Amino acid sequence: MRMMMPRNNAPACRRPFHLFVLIALFLLALPAWARLDIRVGMQLEPPTLDPTQTAAAAAGEITYCNLFEGLTVIDGDGQLTPRLAKTWSVSDDGLTYTFSLRKDVRFHDGKRFNARSAAFSIKRIVSADSKNPQRKWFEKIRSVEATSEHVLQIHLNHPDSLLTFALALPAAVMVHPDSVAGNATHPIGTGPYRLAEWLPGQKLKLKRNADYWGEKPYLEQAEFYFMQTTAGTENMLAEGMVDGLVSVTRVTNRFGGRPDYKMSNRQLESKMLLAINNGRPPFDDIRVRRALSHAINKNELRTMYGAQFNPDLIGSHFPPSHPAYVDLVDRYPYDPKRARELLREAGVDKGTPVKLTVPPTDYGRYGGLMLAEDLEAIGFKVELDPVDWKTWMQSVFTDKDYALTLIIHVEPMDLNIYARDNYYFNYANDAFKAIWKQVLDARTDKELNHWLGEAQKQIAEDAVNVFLFIRPERNLMHKDLQGLWENSSIPSFVLEDIHWTH
């Protein structure tokens, strides 16, 4: 048996002495003492607050480690560490994972977290009727059992070294059978914050959970404001009505120059795509899709956030930072002439109308304008269709009722979406599925990277989507805020270490 010992991940600033000083200062009620709340702006309002049921990253962004916790976590340093599982071990054949769970954990409604609720949570992910957006990660699971009150065993069909990583995903957080049905609007998790208020279209408020099992976070309250408009974002930032923006926008550049804001990094792999409905004519024709790939001027497009951001272009659904990355940027060089030829070959008439569905984000609005221009340059008659996020999730993601859409995929290591049936790309290629099986069965890193490379090439070859660039990941935050989890690859805004220095 190999043992994996939990790494001590307590940041230096959270020792008892500091807590004592904090309390002492608080008792002295120094007038200059730091604030205990935060207000952050987000572009997308999650359609549901249950991250196990939606592909909308915003759900995880708000709830991850705040409301819900998983057995493991990708912490602020980007490391995989234990969370609700204290330790775990893997059998020698790599087919059985035994998790020893924390005993002092309760859900927000007072119910105990134990191996039964953990088993329930994981079974729910892998069940046949699962709606979990990351179910693919858990396909090797054969069975899950609670061997005792606080010991959970997961049995696999094949060894899976990424299981503990998968369990750290926002979609794999622990839920309780009694409250799971209401999690979409009244999330009941085990995290250090609980939902206080959700005013749809406006904001969402979290309050500190006094009964939290772990260290008490600094902030008493956090508010997430949903900023569907650029004008609104500018207004709110200008007047200091929010303390920061999660993820970069066009205004980031402008406000980054203000002395009270600073930019902070995030380690996300946010892949911007012109997603194509591969099942809808004329895009079911590979020549049309390739025409689109040639038509988009990526170098122009990547300036949308301002000159100082210089995002990495991509040629496939894969970040350049990964060792398995294959540079496919020049697979389809910007060439409107070639694009028009391809369209002609495919029999697409000049002036064919196409609707570009854009989500209510900054990049959607301004990127959509640029894309429309490029598409019109090759003969399409483009109609921009701005929709709100709920509509996008429903009609594009779920109903697949769209032609083109500009979207960002923020999940790390999500190449597997191209192997999924019924994914909104409507891409179905057995060749890719075969490659992906090789990826899953890879025995060594070299093998794995090789097959990941093949997978990248395959979707580039099939021009499934137009792969644009990796969004520069910056938060715009008040300069006195510290403790953001900047190195986590999970799209999240974890509050527990955040505090004001003034």
Added chain:
Amino acid sequence: MQRRFGAGLTARTVGVTSVIAVVVVGLTLLTARTVGSLHTLVEDMASAEMENLMTSVRLVQQTESLISLGMMLAAAENHTERRTAMVELTDRTTWINKLTKNLLKQDDSRVLVSRVENTQSQLVTNIDLLNRLIRKRIDGEAAPEDMRLIRTLADVNRELAGRLSVLMGYYSASMRSQMVERSNQLNDEIEEHQRNLILLTAVLLLTALATGFTFEMTVVRRIRRIQSAVDADNVEPEQVEQKGQDEIAQLSRTLAGYIRRIREQESKMQRINGELAFLAEHDPLTGLANRRHFYAAADRLIRNSSTPLCVALGDIDHFKEINDRYGHAVGDRVLAEAATRLKSGLRESDILARVGGEEFAAILPMRSRDDCLHLFDQIRQSVAAYRFEPKPGHTLTMTISFGVTFLEDTSVATSEEEAENGLLSQALGAADQALYRAKHLGRNRVVCDQLEPYSYDRTGLTNANDDAKE
């Protein structure tokens, strides 16, 4: 001792303390409430109202920008321009809608709210229509009436945006005046609370002063009065005593009673003391000084006197027989009568004592031996003149014999006590010799130690003596 809580100091202390406590608590509560309500007011102003004001100001700006964006859309010559204008317009209208929704939530005037909402929805519809028409125009498909409609719509949109801007301006103005009103209200309240606070502080101050004054009057002064009355040389319980029912009055009465008892004890003791002293120096039967006193007084006299002194011893003749014959009571009476006559024959300052059963001694300043003899002979006569009927048919008479000595010069002996004593006993011895001789010579006579027995009235003397013997 009975405690009366109605009037006692304890009750008064409790009362005063309660009053002060109530005033202080009231003051604190009032201040807390004041600060609380002011806090709420300021909070309201800072958060809700300030935010509303900001929102309405923002709305004015944003609606104004709609005018130019609408013009941009109407003037678009290609789809990029058109879409750019549309993106901006959609963004603004969405934001404006959100802001107005928040702002109008608090507005009661339905007419105004619906006017704003109508204007907004009309604007959005018009923008949409204009967008479609412009697209047509850019594609070269627009009919002449479309072109006319574009112009009309552009004008209408400008008007609508302008109207919206004006309505928002109205909101902004009313928010501002609301805030000014609030601010005035805040000022008024602060002033009122200030007045109340001053008033209450004055009450507190007065209460404290009154308490101090009352304490001075009811406690300090009275205690000082008691103290000075007790300190006086002549303590009068009436001056210590105070009227009233409180603890100090009770204490003063206790003290006065104590002083009274002390004074009673004192006078009693003085009386007893006097009696004891008298008893120690006097013979209870005759009231004359006793032998001890005589010696002491005689000593003093000898020591202090610069004139000659006469020392005399007298003895009642045949006293034993009177005693035996008539009983002790008669004897005592005879003794007392003799003493009385001796006393009345001498001056008050002369020293006279009963020094034995029927024996008397006297020492007194005299000018001459003759004077001595003469004086004591007069006394002898007055004693002999005494008549008494101890029982019916019996008449008792008595006589007395005196031995007298004369000290010519006492100054020789004044320096030494022993000499004095010697002088006194010498004199007494001489007087005793003389007395003896007087008895021997037939009694009822005065004999001087240096002379022959002498009598001014020999016959009388002899007879009287004989009578006494019978």
